[in-house]
Amino acid sequence: MSTAEELGERKIINLILDCLDQMPNMPVPFGDDVSAIDIGNEKLAIIKTDMLVGKTDVPPGMTRQQAARKAVVMNISDLAAKGVQPLAILASIGVPRDLTAKDIQKIGKGLNEGAREYNAYVLGGDTNEASDLIISCVAFGICEERHLMRRSGANPGDIVAVTELFGRTSSGLKILLESLSAPPKLRKELVRAVYVPHARLKEGLALAQTQAATASIDSSDGLAWSLHELSVASNAGFLIDNLPVASEAKQFAKIHRLDPAELSLYGGEEYELLVTIKPRLWEKAKKAVEHIGTSLIKIGVVTEEKDLLLKAEGKKVLIEARGWEHFKTV
């Protein structure tokens, strides 16, 4: 019989989903970035939980304070992608026996920092003994049902856009996990992208207000995988003709003869928004995001065919449905 290691995260999730009775009239289906409950008056309660595990989610050199902050930010990022302001954070913490009082204070500070940066508060939680550091956070918010940006609404012809260029974190992770080198200034920037991720909350909230987005997801599992997820949920495909590659990733790729497209597509831990926008509302959406000081970068178009295609130098190549996945080495 297959083990967790052979199954991979997505098959594990499906095995569990198959055991669950489904709540009638779920406002968002299983598998979207968040869960939602109808609380009346056309409002939804939005909840997300995601767990940070020391061994797999804390790269070398990341401090405990940064790890705790990241555990909060990765949950807030999912609310951001849905256009929902987080109000409260809860944290359930597994603490190894040898952590010191100072380590624990750093964790407390990181949790508070992550929440306060996004105008939320840590309201409570729980601690437990565990063999590895575990920080399982919950983010909670409330939104108007009509403002919620699901994964499932992309229509052929919609504009595909992202909030930032990609490839910094995958480069940073190569530095931290595979000991690849980089000049000091570049190294610092790439590594910082991994250690101090930011959720695109203001951008998500602004986009939700415009009602221009037909689908939205955070890119934490990598750009390619996020495209795949949107494609499945929306039953549509994508033609990407402007791959968003960060200049730092290009520089890093050049040094190590890596493919910059690969760094941009198949990374992970990159908390940008990937959205599809109604063409007639494109300017409105773009301005709303620019008003915050962020670019909304057009990278392609939604297609009727279900393929994920990358058009570069006149050729079309398939974007593979892979990305960061626990258990499986990709």
Add this chain to the structure above:
Amino acid sequence: MSTAEELGERKIINLILDCLDQMPNMPVPFGDDVSAIDIGNEKLAIIKTDMLVGKTDVPPGMTRQQAARKAVVMNISDLAAKGVQPLAILASIGVPRDLTAKDIQKIGKGLNEGAREYNAYVLGGDTNEASDLIISCVAFGICEERHLMRRSGANPGDIVAVTELFGRTSSGLKILLESLSAPPKLRKELVRAVYVPHARLKEGLALAQTQAATASIDSSDGLAWSLHELSVASNAGFLIDNLPVASEAKQFAKIHRLDPAELSLYGGEEYELLVTIKPRLWEKAKKAVEHIGTSLIKIGVVTEEKDLLLKAEGKKVLIEARGWEHFKTV
């Protein structure tokens, strides 16, 4: 510097709380069984998260399905103690690499079972690679603010009551963890109390409707510790004159020459309600709980003095503020 092991769970929690900015006008303070957010119209959103860790929370012989069910039930129990119907459960799961597909299905079944028993649904979650089985659940519900039963309202003269006699789980844990023996029928009952805990949800909901309870807590950290927590939160003491000891615990104590009072007071993993009731509403509260088929057992009275006292055979002895605590051997 002290390590987590030396600090103990409660000091760890205080170290973290000291780092947190406090949300203005929190409807329930830090440290109550649940967290709450004011959502307008005199309603509160109630959230709880609690983590089950394989190594410390899954005794020998407990199946993975039972463990997953317990991870849900222990969160629902906290909502039950506040008088709040759980609507949704989320589960963030840390999966060891060697778990099989069948193991994972059992976990899915256990989660669903725990939720459906209490009329809630599992709405989502997340899986991660971890070295030990971790099931961090979230329970969510909504209640009228006036129905919420906090820890903090006990007044001198109020009646102290519980929903069941105590000592089964501490006896069961002695069988499972210390290999103490018991006749087959007794063993089965005691062990089952550990493997298949029940949350007193119907009882909590009924009590909330009566508005008879001035304070309420679930007894998952043991009766003595729960009395201590209520005492601190309500700034009052307790005189217990009718210690609730289950007949099975008395039988078990007799076999091993244990103190049945000890088994009743200093156990844990016993998901009963410990409540304080306005004397003039005692009959109403009692009837509401009996209507469900459960007894509401009067065990003592709230006192002005802050001590926790047990009156037995004409003598008064101090109840120690100890119970099940992770990290610390008690």
